Amino acid sequence: MNIIxxxxxxxIDIKDGLKSQYFMIKALMILNLLNAALNVSYISESGIGFMQIIWLILGLVSIVVLYFFIFKKSSQEKIDTKTIVSLTEKKVFGAKRLSLQLTNGKHRDLAYLKSSEEIIKVKKMLSKLGISA
Structure with missing residues (x-):
């Protein structure tokens, strides 16, 4: 991961391939949503069956995931420093995860920071720019 x-x-230029990953997730969720809509639209003479209920749940989950990735996550590779509000740090399964909170309410994950040295380097760079942790 390069953060320059x-x-x-x-x-701040971030080169980590997150844009293509988010695109694939969005495309798969749209495909899943279309598949769910087609499967739910077929109602047999006996009414709504078990498979229609499963596909309805999958469709609703796809809608939630699409909302999350479209309106709450960002995959920008060039981020203006004026649009960064703060650096957010979370612990997930014992590992530190960093993300940038942006002024538009979205978060830009810094997912591929492997070592604690890289995390410290990024924190120092952002603190020099006046971005609080």
Missing amino acids: YNEKENT
Whole structure:
């Protein structure tokens, strides 16, 4: 993962491939939602069956995941430093996860920081820019 501060444009450049991963997740959720809609739309003479209920639940889960990835997550690769509110740190299964909270309410995950040295380096860089942790 490369996180570089561009002084000329006053941006942070993040190269981690998260944009393509989020695109694939969104595409699969849309495909899953279309499949669920087709399967739920078929109602037999006996009424709604077990499979229609399963597909309805899968469709609702797909809608929730799509909402989350469209409105709450960001995959920007160039982030203007003025749009960063703070650096958020969470512990997930004992590992530290960092994300940038943006002014539009979205979060940009920094998912591929492998070692504690990389985390410290990113924290130092952002603190020099005036972004609080």
